[in-house]
Amino acid sequence: MDPDNDRRTFAEQGYIGPFTLWEPGEMAAWWKRQRKVLLDPEAGSRKTFDNPVNYDRHLDIPGLGELISDPRIVRRLQALIGPDVLCWRTEFFPKNPGDSGTGWHQVEKYAIGETSVGMLEATEHSPGVPMELTCWVAFTEAARENACMKVIPGSHRQWRYDEHAPMRWNASARDNSFFGYNYDGIKIDADWNPDEQDVRHLEMRAGQFFIFTARTIHGSNPNVGRRQRMGFAIRVVPTHVRVYGGMTGFDEFGHHFDLERHGCVLVGGSDEYGLNRMARHNAWGEPFSTAEERL
Ligand SMILES: O=C(O)CCC(=O)C(=O)O
Numbered sequence: 095m096d097p098d099n100d101r102r103t104f105a106e107q108g109y110i111g112p113f114t115l116w117e118p119g120e121m122a123a124w125w126k127r128q129r130k131v132l133l134d135p136e137a138g139s140r141k142t143f144d145n146p147v148n149y150d151r152h153l154d155i156p157g158l159g160e161l162i163s164d165p166r167i168v169r170r171l172q173a174l175i176g177p178d179v180l181c182w183r184t185e186f187f188p189k190n191p192g193d194s195g196t197g198w199h200q201v202e203k204y205a206i207g208e209t210s211v212g213m214l215e216a217t218e219h220s221p222g223v224p225m226e227l228t229c230w231v232a233f234t235e236a237a238r239e240n241a242c243m244k245v246i247p248g249s250h251r252q253w254r255y256d257e258h259a260p261m262r263w264n265a266s267a268r269d270n271s272f273f274g275y276n277y278d279g280i281k282i283d284a285d286w287n288p289d290e291q292d293v294r295h296l297e298m299r300a301g302q303f304f305i306f307t308a309r310t311i312h313g314s315n316p317n318v319g320r321r322q323r324m325g326f327a328i329r330v331v332p333t334h335v336r337v338y339g340g341m342t343g344f345d346e347f348g349h350h351f352d353l354e355r356h357g358c359v360l361v362g363g364s365d366e367y368g369l370n371r372m373a374r375h376n377a378w379g380e381p382f383s384t385a386e387e388r389l
């Protein structure tokens with residue numbers, strides 16, 4: 095791994111990777127074990143959110159809590175946003191055969207949902223350094239026919255969508271939608287459409303990951319194949335970012351998410367800012383560790 099090279103590539107494209115974390119067989123065995131816990135009602139009862147989309151299961155599923163501070167992931171995140179890294183959210187992204195793709199979208203402060211208030215607020219600004227990153231891990235293979243991710247390299251430099259414009263959730267919206275949110279309606283220039291020749295399809299084997307800023311316009315292909323695709327997004331910020339500032343909950347996907355038990359996990363470095371409520375151990379009382387502590 096060459097941090098300078100990662101930074102150069104990221105500056106140009108708005109993402110880096112894919113990289114290999116595990117070989118497909120290893121990932122398949124690991125994911126099988128995690129899925130068992132995911133489906134276990136006892137683990138479910140320890141969930142931080144009462145939520146239909148399985149946000150933040152790293153807070154109660156030990157294997158996911160370990161994954162988020164895997165040094166091979168965290169060192170790459172640190173190359174792009176500095177040594178002190180908080181995981182503020184994880185999300186599962188399943189696509190079953192027949193599911194539509196995820197429509198193109200672009201965000202940074204995560205003002206998604208019924209409000210136009212961002213969930214993230216940077217307290218410092220350094221040119222060229224993003225205030226958020228996502229590491230998207232392929233828990234299964236994600237090929238062209240089964241909903242691999244797609245990006246527009248370099249699109250992080252220009253806003254094409256106004257993430258602060260309010261959007262209504264529509265459960266039955268499918269095409270061009272982000273799980274019921276239609277970003278087409280919040281395009282800054284309604285006539286702008288991505289050029290197919292600028293699109294990069296990121297096919298990944300099970301066990302690979304890529305890292306991007308959500309400012310890079312991204313989405314995924316429909317699943318016209320026969321196998322489920324499962325992605326897992328690890329969302330991180332540098333410690334100077336305030337997460338869910340002043341919010342006690344939020345409404346998304348027709349659901350109310352109560353933040354009472356939410357905490358950020360330090361996955362690298364240290365937190366000199368103390369801006370955020372922290373989760374120091376998982377729902378079973380086991381401590382989280384940073385990438386450095388694991389090396
Ligand atoms: O997995 C997908 O289809 C969408 C993922 C996504 O938009 C994200 O991770 O921000």
Ligand SMILES: [Fe+2]
Nearest residue numbers: 199200308312
């Ligand atoms: Fe996204």
